[in-house]
Amino acid sequence: MTEVSSTTDGAATAASAAAPSGRYKTLAWLGLALSALGGVAYFAVIGGLLMRANAVPFAVVTGIGLLLTTIAIFQRPGKLTILTAVPSYLMGLGFILSVFVLMKLPGPQQGLAVGQAPPPLTLPNQHGQSISLADYRGKGPVLLVFYRGHW
Amino acid sequence: MAVAADKVADAKKVHDQNDLPFDILSDPDADVIELYGLLFREPFRKLNIALPANVLIDSSGTVVWMRVSDAVQDRVDPAELERVIRETLGS
Known part of the structure; x- marks a missing residue:
């Protein structure tokens, strides 16, 4: 390898200026793969519930992907690095934006506070019977456990 | 009592499978969940999820x-x- 570069230096430089060298090619593809992987894996693994907290490891993978893509395109701007950069940024930034910016969590619970009565609650139970919070007044304490559902 | 935005049939399944001593209440349209300020609307699959x-x-x-x-x-x-x-x- 070293022999080639010392004798054909001019040609080698000209060639690498025209097209991304092997290392940056790998970086470009790897960047795209990780960017895409972060988002795709998140949706595939997490399934129904998208909550910001469990998106973090996937966002890290995506972040690394975006970083690699950026390095590749800055070090060796060329057809390949640009071609891989576009989908990489689209998927990577799209994923990060959608999870961390667009998804709005509900605001503070105004109706629900310690020291005041909770909002009225009347819902069917697993047998279809209508159950009300009011039914329990005077009868005993109630613990409401809200959970995600969709199991 | 447990509350989730599932249908009564799903609540029955969870209740029976786990043999729970308490009621599971269903709020499929998430109206009560919303009233309690606990509604999270998952945008990609349009799911109503209770926090x-x-x-x-x-x-x-x-x-x-x-x-x-x-x-x-x-x-x-x-x-x-x-x-x-x-x-x-x-x-």
Whole structure:
């Protein structure tokens, strides 16, 4: 390898200026793969519930992907690095934006506070019977456990 | 009582599979969940999801303790819950 570069230096430089060298090619593809992987894996693994907290490891993978893509395109701007950069940024930034910016969590619970009565609650139970919070007044304490559902 | 935005049939399945001593209430349109300020609308599959929350109400109908989280893995520690129940209800 070293022999080639010392004798054909001019040609080698000209060639690498025209097209991304092997290392940056790998970086470009790897960047795209990780960017895409972060988002795709998140949706595939997490399934129904998208909550910001469990998106973090996937966002890290995506972040690394975006970083690699950026390095590749800055070090060796060329057809390949640009071609891989576009989908990489689209998927990577799209994923990060959608999870961390667009998804709005509900605001503070105004109706629900310690020291005041909770909002009225009347819902069917697993047998279809209508159950009300009011039914329990005077009868005993109630613990409401809200959970995600969709199991 | 447990509340989720599932249908009654799903609630029955969860209840029977786990042999639970308490009721599972269904709020498929998430109206009550929304009233409680616990509604999270998942945008990609248009799901209504209740934020994990625990609300302890005494027999006079007042909230004496509550805990709301924004991560589904965040489950309240049963020991802490027991302590809270004992302290606030004094039983």
